[in-house]
Amino acid sequence: xxxxxxxxxxxxxxxxxxxxxxxxxxxxxxxxxxxxxxxxxxxxxxxxxxxxxxxxxxxxxxxxxxxxxxxxxxxxxxxxxxxxxxxxxxxxxxxxxxxxxxxxxxxxxxxxxx
Amino acid sequence: xxxxxxxxxxxxxxxxxxxxxxxxxxxxxxxxxxxxxxxxxxxxxxxxxxxxxxxxxxxxxxxxxxxxxxxxxxxxxxxxxxxxxxxxxxxxxxxxxxxxxxxxxxxxxxxxx
Numbered sequence: 001x002x003x004x005x006x007x008x009x010x011x012x013x014x015x016x017x018x019x020x021x022x023x024x025x026x027x028x029x030x031x032x033x034x035x036x037x038x039x040x041x042x043x044x045x046x047x048x049x050x051x052x053x054x055x056x057x058x059x060x061x062x063x064x065x066x067x068x069x070x071x072x073x074x075x076x077x078x079x080x081x082x083x084x085x086x087x088x089x090x091x092x093x094x095x096x097x098x099x100x101x102x103x104x105x106x107x108x109x110x111x112x113x114x
Numbered sequence: 115x116x117x118x119x120x121x122x123x124x125x126x127x128x129x130x131x132x133x134x135x136x137x138x139x140x141x142x143x144x145x146x147x148x149x150x151x152x153x154x155x156x157x158x159x160x161x162x163x164x165x166x167x168x169x170x171x172x173x174x175x176x177x178x179x180x181x182x183x184x185x186x187x188x189x190x191x192x193x194x195x196x197x198x199x200x201x202x203x204x205x206x207x208x209x210x211x212x213x214x215x216x217x218x219x220x221x222x223x224x225x226x227x
Contacts, residue, residue, distance in 0.1 A: 042120075090158070102160050104160075107157050108157050
């Protein structure tokens with residue numbers, strides 16, 4: 001089984017709809033992240049969480065919200081989806097020891113907002 | 115100016131060639147560097163990690179960091195068709211409770227048999 005799973009893998013929705021992307025991990029990592037990837041723009045950080053009670057905004061948090069339901073679960077919500085939120089979304093996890101921090105990515109969710 | 119600049123390519127090479135992928139970055143107090151590989155329709159996976167100047171080797175892959183010129187490179191020797199992927203460089207900074215990991219845009223590599 002994959003260590004970091006994302007559901008759904010693909011989603012088509014309409015402008016104005018609320019949607020939730022879910023991420024689960026079995027790696028036992030404290031830190032979890034949500035990124036979006038767009039052609040020509042690379043990976044950009046939306047939100048990150050260092051533990052269940054810690055939520056931080058990333059580079060592009062506007063229009064998104066997150067929930068860290070448990071150590072293993074981190075959800076991303078689009079309250080009112082808009083077309084420019086069409087992108088590939090990745091969840092990632094990490095554990096920091098010493099000064100090293102390796103991130104492990106899920107398979108991605110491809111989102112299309114019409 | 116984006117903190118990590120990477121030529122998006124695409125880059126196409128014949129099988130067996132030596133590949134050189136490069137990134138430049140802006141300065142920061144403490145930093146470490148990574149190369150991630152991303153196959154089509156997959157999430158990125160860590161390929162190489164370093165936080166010092168100089169070279170680090172792992173099989174056919176060599177990561178090089180030149181902090182004086184703020185330049186990071188990934189060399190692939192004896193390239194194979196299975197190396198065809200997008201390669202992302204990343205710069206990380208951590209400090210007292212803070213965090214920042216910045217990715218380049220990625221370079222798409224095709225190795226032609």
